Amino acid sequence: xxxxxxxxxxxxxxxxxxxxxxxxxxxxxxxxxxxxxxxxxxxxxxxxxxxxxxxxxxxxxxxxxxxxxxxxxxxxxxxxxxxxxxxxxxxxxxxxxxxxxxxxxxxxxxxxxxxxxxxxxxxxxxxxxxxxxxxxxxxxxxxxxxxxxxxxxxxxxxxxxxxxxxxxxxxxxxxxxxxxxxxxxxxxxxxxxxxxxxxxxxxxxxxxxxxxxxxxxxxxxxxxxxxxxxxxxxxxxxxxxxxxxxxxxxxxxxxxxxxxxxxxxxxxxxxxxxxxxxxxxxxxxxxxxxxxxxxxxxxxxxxxxxxxxxxxxxxxxxxxxxxxxx
Amino acid sequence: xxxxxxxxxxxxxxxxxxxxxxxxxxxxxxxxxxxxxxxxxxxxxxxxxxxxxxxxxxxxxxxxxxxxxxxxxxxxxxxxxxxxxxxxxxxxxxxxxxxxxxxxxxxxxxxxxxxxxxxxxxxxxxxxxxxxxxxxxxxxxxxxxxxxxxxxxxxxxxxxxxxxxxxxxxxxxxxxxxxxxxxxxxxxxxxxxxxxxxxxxxxxxxxxxxxxxxxxxxxxxxxxxxxxxxxxxxxxxxxxxxxxxxxxxxxxxxxxxxxxxxxx
Numbered sequence: 001x002x003x004x005x006x007x008x009x010x011x012x013x014x015x016x017x018x019x020x021x022x023x024x025x026x027x028x029x030x031x032x033x034x035x036x037x038x039x040x041x042x043x044x045x046x047x048x049x050x051x052x053x054x055x056x057x058x059x060x061x062x063x064x065x066x067x068x069x070x071x072x073x074x075x076x077x078x079x080x081x082x083x084x085x086x087x088x089x090x091x092x093x094x095x096x097x098x099x100x101x102x103x104x105x106x107x108x109x110x111x112x113x114x115x116x117x118x119x120x121x122x123x124x125x126x127x128x129x130x131x132x133x134x135x136x137x138x139x140x141x142x143x144x145x146x147x148x149x150x151x152x153x154x155x156x157x158x159x160x161x162x163x164x165x166x167x168x169x170x171x172x173x174x175x176x177x178x179x180x181x182x183x184x185x186x187x188x189x190x191x192x193x194x195x196x197x198x199x200x201x202x203x204x205x206x207x208x209x210x211x212x213x214x215x216x217x218x219x220x221x222x223x224x225x226x227x228x229x230x231x232x233x234x235x236x237x238x239x240x241x242x243x244x245x246x247x248x249x250x251x252x253x254x255x256x257x258x259x260x261x262x263x264x265x266x267x268x269x270x271x272x273x274x275x276x277x278x279x280x281x282x283x284x285x286x287x288x289x290x291x292x293x294x295x296x297x298x299x300x301x302x303x304x305x306x307x308x309x310x311x312x313x314x315x316x317x318x319x320x321x322x323x324x325x326x
Numbered sequence: 327x328x329x330x331x332x333x334x335x336x337x338x339x340x341x342x343x344x345x346x347x348x349x350x351x352x353x354x355x356x357x358x359x360x361x362x363x364x365x366x367x368x369x370x371x372x373x374x375x376x377x378x379x380x381x382x383x384x385x386x387x388x389x390x391x392x393x394x395x396x397x398x399x400x401x402x403x404x405x406x407x408x409x410x411x412x413x414x415x416x417x418x419x420x421x422x423x424x425x426x427x428x429x430x431x432x433x434x435x436x437x438x439x440x441x442x443x444x445x446x447x448x449x450x451x452x453x454x455x456x457x458x459x460x461x462x463x464x465x466x467x468x469x470x471x472x473x474x475x476x477x478x479x480x481x482x483x484x485x486x487x488x489x490x491x492x493x494x495x496x497x498x499x500x501x502x503x504x505x506x507x508x509x510x511x512x513x514x515x516x517x518x519x520x521x522x523x524x525x526x527x528x529x530x531x532x533x534x535x536x537x538x539x540x541x542x543x544x545x546x547x548x549x550x551x552x553x554x555x556x557x558x559x560x561x562x563x564x565x566x567x568x569x570x571x572x573x574x575x576x577x578x579x580x581x582x583x584x585x586x587x588x589x590x
Binding site for chain 2: 196
């Protein structure tokens, strides 16, 4: 997995992967990283689920150089990871270099969620390529994980942490990300074509369909806004028209929009737009609003944007709503 | 939507956009409006050339701009004349309904902003005087996209339904304006024109948004840009739902110093 070449200093953004097995190895590796980071100077940010923060906090005592943030507060969408780190680094920029631990929750995620989370790990390298010096260590518990899943995650990190130091990873693929295959829509699905004259109809159809399938009113408005933003991109950049498909899958509503355009910037909508920049907020809205956003775009193949919105666990279709829609 | 007798049951203060397909439809609608007016205590002012003889009962009067108020091409003069007739009727204790053939109020080649400005003045007249105003647009005279945009600044459309703009900007009873529906990319031209029209009437525009479903990223940008181009102008979106508020905060425009306030 590594060529075991020690990295003597942080060259800009140092993004490393830490495969560990069990809590003891987790603790020794993360505490060593924190010590390493503290010696290098600057602030330490630990973004982890509550139980991990509790364990680390107990071992660190009152180290006021370590800031803990809750990854659960980010919500389900892996697309929120990059802007969250933008914010956390921004808040500590005056402290000099920032060293982070980024522990995402991988359990209780389906294949699509896990695939997108891996992609976000890979995109971190692009998002912070020109950022001031900082390092980010991503622990992953290999216990019970398939080797292929660990290997896929290794390909997203230029460095690997071995528990005491880091080295370059020969597994990292810098140029092209190998996406998971996106399965065809589950049956049955609804479909409509659209152009600029149909944007209002696209919103109406999405709203009626989402309400009829049990999504709450506020979330329905957010889904409708997200669909409208992607459809607008089809009009403006995707050849002026597109196709909308809607279906229910795994207790979630899925809206897929296809058009002939190509999204050339993989970070489009993934990073917070500068305040001075007017425009360029459509995909940013989409990532903020949905529980999962999958984008596949390539020359000759066009663009597919798949938006997921999870249904509430007590979701039922209220009778009065159905009556309203009839 | 077909025009029916029911279409002409006008509420006080209504500002209606009538998109007319044919001279026959116009004549039928005018006749129905005259009949409805005859069954009320109101009176009717027809701006333009009536399609039929008015019966001289005094309930129907005619303002023929080419002869009376529109000799020098100043469309604003027609609006002044309408204001004068409505005020005179009020002084006499009557409510004067207005049916305006819009080609007599402004020439069909007039820019959208100017036309929207006229419409907002008529909306204000309707709201403040309690009269109802029907703006008749003969489809063969006006560009289809223009008719779609104009529907957004009326409280109701009768006749052919144009490509919908998705939103409506209307005069509120208590002053200010109401913004309803959804404002998306397809509505930008109409939305920008309506904002400019409102800002031209008062620099601090209050929009009541209880019936606003959503406003997309392109419309928020248009809002910020339009207000920025209006020296001393500001816009308040009041009573917005959580989605609109969230979109505004996500946009980051609140931190740019734009003279726009968005509140629940």
